[in-house]
Amino acid sequence: MQDVKNRASREQLAILRHLNKEAVRYIAFGDFALNGIDNSRTIGNVQLWIEPTPDNVERCNKAIKNMYGARSITQLPQSVVTNPEAKRTLTLGSGEVRVAVYPAISGFHPAEFKEVYQRSEKGRAYLPSQTGKLDGSVGYRQLNLNDLYHNVQESKSIHKAWNLETIERFATKNDLTLKKPDGSEITAQDKVSISSQTQRKRRTHDPRFEPNEAGFRFEIVLQHYGYQLDKKKSRLTMLGGCTKLESKAINNSSSSSRKDCGTKVLWT
Amino acid sequence: MMLSLNDLTKRYGAERINVAIQPLYIADGEEPLDPSKYVINASINDPELWESLSNDEQNLLYTAHLDTLFDTKDLLNSLFDVNEPDGGFEIPD
Numbered sequence: 001m002q003d004v005k006n007r008a009s010r011e012q013l014a015i016l017r018h019l020n021k022e023a024v025r026y027i028a029f030g031d032f033a034l035n036g037i038d039n040s041r042t043i044g045n046v047q048l049w050i051e052p053t054p055d056n057v058e059r060c061n062k063a064i065k066n067m068y069g070a071r072s073i074t075q076l077p078q079s080v081v082t083n084p085e086a087k088r089t090l091t092l093g094s095g096e097v098r099v100a101v102y103p104a105i106s107g108f109h110p111a112e113f114k115e116v117y118q119r120s121e122k123g124r125a126y127l128p129s130q131t132g133k134l135d136g137s138v139g140y141r142q143l144n145l146n147d148l149y150h151n152v153q154e155s156k157s158i159h160k161a162w163n164l165e166t167i168e169r170f171a172t173k174n175d176l177t178l179k180k181p182d183g184s185e186i187t188a189q190d191k192v193s194i195s196s197q198t199q200r201k202r203r204t205h206d207p208r209f210e211p212n213e214a215g216f217r218f219e220i221v222l223q224h225y226g227y228q229l230d231k232k233k234s235r236l237t238m239l240g241g242c243t244k245l246e247s248k249a250i251n252n253s254s255s256s257s258r259k260d261c262g263t264k265v266l267w268t
Numbered sequence: 269m270m271l272s273l274n275d276l277t278k279r280y281g282a283e284r285i286n287v288a289i290q291p292l293y294i295a296d297g298e299e300p301l302d303p304s305k306y307v308i309n310a311s312i313n314d315p316e317l318w319e320s321l322s323n324d325e326q327n328l329l330y331t332a333h334l335d336t337l338f339d340t341k342d343l344l345n346s347l348f349d350v351n352e353p354d355g356g357f358e359i360p361d
Contacts, residue, residue: 003323007330009343014352021353031305039326040311040318042291042337044303066353088299096338097303127344132271132328159295159305 005134006036006125011095012046013127015067016138022063025051025113027120028142029105029151034163036123036142037170045091045100050076051113052084052103060101064092076101084110107154107181108147119144145171146179149186164191271324273332280317288314289333308333 008016019026028036030047050060061075068074076090084103092099104110120141126134143151145167152163168191171178178186219229277285288310295305308330310318321329334340 005323010345017353038307039330040307042306042308043334043343044305045297096343100298128327128331128334129344130328130331130340132324132326132331134327157295157298162294 004037004039006032006123007043007128007134008032008046008125008138009043009095009097010127010136011093012043012097012099013125013136013138015063015092015099016046016125016140018063018067019048019060020139022059022066024060024063025053025056025117026060026101026141027113027117028123028140029102029148030155030157031163033123033142033148034152034166036125037145038166043097045098047100047102049105049113050080050101050103051117052080052110054078054081057081067092105151106156107151116143116147117141119147121145145176147181149178150181271328273328276321276325276329284314284317285329285332288317289329289336291333291337303337306337 026048028046029049031041031044032046035041035044050056057076057078057080064074064076065072074090074092080089080103086102086104086106088100089103090101092101108116121144123140123142124137125140127136129135142148149164149167152160152167157163167178170176180186223229273285280288288308290309291306292309292312293304293306297303297305308318310329318326318329331340334343
């Protein structure tokens with residue numbers, strides 16, 4: 001098995017160093033935490049859950065000042081202490097990939113931060129270099145595997161199934177048992193029911209979307225894109241028992257069953 | 269001996285390496301300006317190659333893969349006007 005090491009950009013690593021130096025209490029989650037167990041993912045944003053307490057917010061703001069200079073006006077608002085919501089409050093960094101700060105995350109109550117922090121895991125992020133060697137490591141804390149699984153499961157992320165599978169594969173490879181926050185084991189049945197939630201539902205049969213003999217019913221497509229039939233300027237014609245609207249431009253079919261009755265249809 | 273992408277190209281062929289380093293799209297970023305999410309193509313479509321590489325070789329291929337998406341000079345070297353702290357690199361217990 002390959003040794004998995006998380007990677008980050010130079011700026012992201014510098015931000016983490018400043019946060020560590022000021023002893024800011026944070027836990028990495030989301031894709032950055034997943035990168036710690038999956039070495040094939042591209043560097044993206046670092047997502048951090050920051051403890052929403054007045055002291056911690058102050059320490060975080062001090063770290064930001066140290067990072068970007070005393071004239072920097074970027075800061076974490078104290079309002080996150082009284083009103084922590086699971087949405088991004090602050091984005092740090094000026095590069096292509098940045099550090100996103102959240103006062104709350106999916107699957108956990110902000111008041112649970114302390115417990116989750118205590119059971120969190122230490123990780124290390126490195127700077128990749130052109131020679132293949134990794135450089136300048138920084139330590140950070142991230143959700144433990146079970147909490148990460150729970151967080152992904154509760155999130156609304158569109159690549160949820162991909163992320164769940166990554167964690168499941170990692171657990172199987174390392175002979176680990178995934179557990180729910182209440183301590184009970186995650187069974188194979190749970191996994192199936194989760195993945196079925198994330199799978200795209202099959203469209204039920206709708207005759208309106210069946211292709212006609214010309215290959216497609218253009219009126220349905222045009223209506224779908226917001227066009228409306230201009231009834232005053234259009235004439236309707238009956239073909240094979242059902243109403244069809246055809247424009248001369250569209251009707252290039254040479255089918256013998258079809259007669260060009262000089263149908264004129266205008267779409268607005 | 270310093271490892272280079274040329275060594276991997278000689279061993280596996282330029283075409284295979286070129287396909288291996290391409291980004292495989294997973295999802296969009298959370299917000300409109302966020303970068304999209306990708307994995308290195310080899311990890312999914314050429315696992316035989318990916319798994320056979322050593323850590324350093326994987327990292328080398330990974331950096332080449334980063335080059336297809338970002339300006340790696342910017343991502344890995346430039347710090348703009350950022351100050352890096354002296355010490356304080358580790359997390360407090």
